[in-house]
Amino acid sequence: MTLNRRQFLTGGLAVAATSMGLTACGGDGGGGGGGDGSADLQFAWWGNPVRNKNTADAIAAYTQANPKVKVSQQPGEFSTYWDKLATQTAGNKAPDIIQMDMAYISEYGKRKALLDLEKYGLDTSKFVEGSVDSGKIDGKLVGVNAGINTPTILANPKVFEKAKVELPDDTTWTWDQARELCAEITAKAGGGITGMGVFFNDAMISAWLRQNGKEIFSESGLGFEAGDVVAWFEMVAAYSQAKAIPSPSLYTEEVKKPLDQSALCVGKAAMQMQWSNQVEAASKAGGTEMTVLRFPSVSGKAADRKAWYKASMLWSASSRTKYPEEAVKMINWWVNSPECANINLAERGVPPNTEILAAIRSKLGPEQAKVAKFIEDIKPELADTPIAPPPGGGKINDTLVRYETDVLFGRTSPADAAAKFVDEAKANLK
């Protein structure tokens, strides 16, 4: 008797408790209609304290100029932003204006969750070449570049001084020379300092593949085969053997650290892969002016390094918004008006609108000005803009790092890692 009751209760408890994880979602409908020009817009972004303040200020400026528009702010933090957005979209409650990332744009765009911005009059005529196409999915502009980004190697000059090693010539260095330089720094600096911190991520394998005539993604799926990346995993192993990067377990920890705690910023590494819009934050956290370097090339010529501009983030609108005109009007103001640019400056990356950039140029701080110059300098080194990761491709960096970890700890050979990496990356694509 008692046993049965307990059995029942515990069984029920097991079912209920297990299902808890999936019961936390929900939602309800939005507000009322809109006449001419009046709108109630939900505006979502992820950011940092500086960006949150800028964004709030810009929204205030916009609503003051457009009193019929009401904007509700949904600030967030990158790691939880995407769970929230997916859940909101599932509940038919997606924000009207969405700060989007390249890693997720096809996930949403291909599933028709995003508005065609050009159809509602978004103007990109002043945008610098190569900065618009990345927001196009199936021929429709579903995200507009909010700031130009490019992959760089940041160097901490203090660590170079400490190791008494000269900064490299970034227009000629190769991946092998970079390894030798890093090993030299590790040997000379002592105190657990290594030449390179986080390095082998999706951006770098993308660069390396492009230099070898491949792409990370192609229109039909993965842009490379296992045979193409065996040498990549061998390079990872070679860097580790030469002590050019931290020990396997330190490297594993390094990968998940936020920028301000990273080896580069705390002076434990001389260099680190970093996107250009992070230069200011890295310099601030490191207490020194970081030097921006080009990533290495296979041939030793900067002109062959197949650099590219990426949107640091994009502005999108929900395809189910009740106010498509008003949402696009606000995005248009955001990317094309000097008024908004004066508030945001280059915090989201260098503005792609060349006239806007010229207008705010004199107001940029030294770090942002340095990045703006770098972005212009590398123009001759640009190759085709890589396509956005297809659905299921947004998490390729996690997969890559996992197999690199296997190689670093000697659990898998580079050839096996390459084969498994390609299998899994292919299986993830939809």
Place this chain on the structure above:
Amino acid sequence: VSVISELSHIKVEHPKTDAQRRAQRKAAGRDNKAGYLFLLPWLVGLFVITIGPLIASLYLSFTEYSLIESPTWIGLDNYTRMIDDVRLHQALWVTFIYVVVSVPLQLALALAIAILLNQGMRGLALYRSVFYLPSMLGASVAIALLWTQMFGTDGLVNQVLRLFGVNATTGWVSSPDTALSTLILLHVWTFGSPMVIFLAGLRQIPQMYYEAAAVDGASRWRRFRQITLPLLSPIIFFNLVLQIIGSFQSFTQAHVVSNGTGAPSDSTLFYTLYLYIRGFGEFEMGYAAAMAWLLVIIVGAATALNFFAAKYWVFYDD
């Protein structure tokens, strides 16, 4: 234990006439109504918050559902795909090891500390609270972060080891060989809630049994084996069932320690973490729902097995 046995001794008067029988039935009905009234908050929660989503998740497990588009029916595809999903197998393996190793260790420690605290020492309330503290903190993000620091390559644990001349250059949470063991240790450390339940159980065992055994010259070990363990077995069983269910669903520690990826090398890829990665990271909510139901089946089977085995070792004193 004794509350249950006390209750079982209350004899119900057998009704002798029809009138008596009616009166008794009426009283019982009133009792039932009151009972359901008290249960109401829980029942509302069950039907509104739990059952609905439960059925929805069962339906979703037979669909392809990206969260962004509406679900489309694909029958058993999600379940058949599990057969070839290497990471799912890894997640099952990691979770299985975690449950099988950490639950017995944690319960043994909880029992040992409970027995120690039951020796009639002074300041019991204080010690009980101190030992209970980790349980309140253990599943929290803060403690998981703290452990990540302590068991990192240059963390406190390795620094202490180095003081003793050990060449500790590998982080405990950042090496695939030791990361899971570190999480198991963290789980064992949160032994507080089973300990408190054990302590309550120990206090229910009538002292006279021990006195009688002592008079007969039984050793401490013998008293433990022959009196404490059998009389405590329903409590052990209760803790065992709850801890197994809870451990199968561990999530926070692995999520924090691995930054939500199961790193290094999927060595901390708990089942629920993988479910979360699939559902929210890779937009495969249908597959994630199917995974949730597989977990329901696994936990249900483990619990059923527990109840079956209980017949052979759990002793009810009534």
